[in-house]
Amino acid sequence: MYIRKATVADAKGIAKVHVDSWKSTYKNIIPDEFLKKLSYDQRTDSWNRNISREGNYVFVAENNEGEIVGFADCGKRENNNINNSGDLTSIYLLKEYQGQGVGKQLLKQLFLQFEELGFNRVFVEVLEDNKTRYFYEYYDANLIKSEKITVAGAELNLLIYEWNNLNQVLSKC
Template sequence: MVIRRATLADAIDIAKVHVDSWRSTYKNIIPDEFLKKLSYDQRTDLWIRNISKEGNYVFVAENNEGEIVGFADCGKKEKNTVTESGDLTSIYLLEEYQGKGIGKQLLKQLFLQFQALGFNRVFVEVLEDNNTRYFYEYYDASLLKSEKITIAGAEMNLLIYEWNNLNQVLSKF
């Protein structure tokens, strides 16, 4: 498994992982009609913008055949006004690659990036029904707050977690 910084040439493969992982991760959480409408082309455009955006850091996980099977990204969201802090925006893996330690490797890469940026606090948002929240909790994320959001007409709880000791997180790898 190789973890590396994404390039613009990776956008189409990241988009495929994004759509496919959302369809498996959010099945029975987000309405099916929303998941069915997800588009590889639209997500490719999104990832071209994300990779190109200054201050955004996108990493990919490649299997032994060089295929992208997961990705993660981080930076600082515009709505984040906390000094010396950043946001873990996403970690997604194809379903068949989950539970193999790849998410852990991607998380480590993100935290090394946060450390290099001089951040001392990190936030992540995750739907309450998404089991990934337990992954974040394992790595010492503390629940900061919960808020209601609506996706495709369905109301859900969005949990906002925080890490305030990056060295403690990095010591777990």
């Protein structure tokens, strides 16, 4: 497995992972009608913008054949007003690559980026029914807040976690 910084040329591969992983991760969480409407083309356009956006850091995981099988991104959300802090905005893997340490490698890369940026606090938002929350908890994320959100007409619980010891996370990776 190879982890590297994404380029605009990776947008299509990231979009495929994004759509496919959402369909498997959020099945029975987010309404099927919403998941069925997810589009590779739409997500490719979105990832072209995300990769190019200043202050956003995107990394990809490639398998031995050079195919993108996962991605992660981080930066600082517009609504994050806390000094020296950032946000882990996503880690997604194709289902067949989950549980093989790829997420751990991507997490490590994000936390190295946070360290380089001088952040000492990191936040991540995750739906309560998304099993990924246990991954974040394993890496010592602390639940600080829960709020109700609506996605495609479904009311869901959004959990907000915080890390305030980047070295602890990096040593565990």
